[in-house]
Amino acid sequence: MGFNESHIQHYREHGYAVVENFLTSEELSRSRHEIEAFIPGWLDYAANPTGCRPVGWDEPQRSRRGVRFPFRGEQLNANTLHPELRRFASLMCDGEPLFCEQSDLTYKCSGHYGDVEQHIHLDYLNHTLAYPPDSPRYWQTAFLIYYTDVAIHQAPTAVCSWQHYRDEILWPAVYEPSQRPELYDNEVKVTVPAGSVLAYSMRTFHRGTAFQAEGARVGHFISYAPKRPKWLGIVGWPEQGVYKSFSAWMAQATLEERELLGFPAPGDDYWSEETLAGVAARFPSMDMQPYRTKTQGIGEVDRDE
Numbered sequence: 001m002g003f004n005e006s007h008i009q010h011y012r013e014h015g016y017a018v019v020e021n022f023l024t025s026e027e028l029s030r031s032r033h034e035i036e037a038f039i040p041g042w043l044d045y046a047a048n049p050t051g052c053r054p055v056g057w058d059e060p061q062r063s064r065r066g067v068r069f070p071f072r073g074e075q076l077n078a079n080t081l082h083p084e085l086r087r088f089a090s091l092m093c094d095g096e097p098l099f100c101e102q103s104d105l106t107y108k109c110s111g112h113y114g115d116v117e118q119h120i121h122l123d124y125l126n127h128t129l130a131y132p133p134d135s136p137r138y139w140q141t142a143f144l145i146y147y148t149d150v151a152i153h154q155a156p157t158a159v160c161s162w163q164h165y166r167d168e169i170l171w172p173a174v175y176e177p178s179q180r181p182e183l184y185d186n187e188v189k190v191t192v193p194a195g196s197v198l199a200y201s202m203r204t205f206h207r208g209t210a211f212q213a214e215g216a217r218v219g220h221f222i223s224y225a226p227k228r229p230k231w232l233g234i235v236g237w238p239e240q241g242v243y244k245s246f247s248a249w250m251a252q253a254t255l256e257e258r259e260l261l262g263f264p265a266p267g268d269d270y271w272s273e274e275t276l277a278g279v280a281a282r283f284p285s286m287d288m289q290p291y292r293t294k295t296q297g298i299g300e301v302d303r304d305e
């Protein structure tokens with residue numbers, strides 16, 4: 001199920017929207033299969049917390065690079081560039097060309113270092129070098145997909161409608177309960193079945209809550225930003241370029257999918273005989289023809305003029 005009109009309306013009024021059962025059962029099942037291979041035992045433990053905890057559950061999480069797109073397998077990568085996430089993000093920034101700025105798997109369980117009552121906060125401190133204005137041209141949309149059921153005792157995300165703070169300059173970006181109790185009093189806990197998604201923004205106060213019983217939660221942060229402003233984003237995708245999964249994904253991605261990560265489009269000034277040969281050498285199974293054709297085409301237009 002995608003974003004319908006009432007989800008869109010809710011987001012515009014409150015700064016967030018929840019779509020239950022966003023992923024199809026096939027998408028969810030394939031996602032969970034990849035997660036089981038990546039962090040064995042976590043899904044079983046989430047489903048049955050009286051059972052064994054996953055091996056190494058309390059060890060520090062692998063480096064962020066290790067839990068970041070592109071993943072081995074296909075479904076988590078496909079979720080990252082899910083057409084419905086792109087459509088929604090595009091709507092919110094009035095059709096500005098998009099950049100996928102984040103795709104990080106997140107997992108935690110009761111007693112884990114991530115099992116804390118966070119203070120209510122905005123995410124923009126590590127998503128922009130500047131400040132997130134109330135303007136579509138600079139609108140960053142954040143998504144959190146849940147791959148496990150989230151009941152009230154299973155560390156639901158708490159989110160507070162911007163009806164309670166919309167016209168403020170949003171600084172500070174974090175408040176303790178005693179500083180802004182009304183933000184906590186008006187928060188909504190996102191309790192959803194696995195496969196659901198929360199859409200929020202850099203201007204939406206929210207927080208992670210602690211587990212109130214044994215359990216685990218596996219989720220996926222995915223964020224989009226307009227492509228043009230260089231001060232937006234959380235990662236530099238070239239950092240992932242040393243991994244085999246990166247080359248594998250790049251080779252099979254569509255032109256549009258590559259551009260969502262910032263790869264030069266066909267016809268971009270970047271393309272030359274040297275760069276065509278160099279990129280082809282780096283990614284031997286990438287089809288270079290679209291870049292070659294469009295590049296030659298532009299050259300011909302230039303000559304005609």
Ligand SMILES: [Fe+2]
Pocket residue numbers: 121122123206207
């Ligand atoms: Fe956050």
